[in-house]
Amino acid sequence: MKMKRTNSTCIFLYLFFCFLSLMLLGVSFVTEKSTPVPKDTVVQAKNAEESVESTADTGQKYIVIAEEDTVVVYELVDWKKYLTTDIAVSRLPENIQEDLKDGICFTNEKELFSFLENYSS
Secondary structure (H helix, E strand, C coil): CHHHHHHHHHHHHHHHHHHHHHHHHHHHHHHEEECCCCHHHHHHHHHHHHHHHHHHHHHCCCEEEEEEEEEEEEECCCEEEEEEEECCCCCHHHHHHHHHHEEEEEHHHHHHHHHHHHHCC
16 A cells, blocks of 8 residues: 555656646746847838838838848738848948838839849849
8 A cells, every 4th residue: 555655656746847847948938038139120120110101001012121231021011021032231232221221112013023133143
């Protein structure tokens, strides 16, 4: 009888510690620090959002912005990433680099891809 109690106690403790370990592991994933967003990216995003608000009534569908020296295209409807290009922002003319800080909007894919083709290598 004593042996059965010892076995059940051991099994209970084993399961309890397994459960506790899983809970602690889950908490560590939730509380893990995320990578900080560079300050200039936050400023660009705010400028792009202001640009989106001002163009919402004009039928614009895409916005092109700079992210970490790369040209990226977002859909304006749900601010979903549409395309990440291999175009380096640093290799673009200065006026285009300035425009990318606020975001460049396009109404259709034809205009968008025409723009991208002009600046791709």
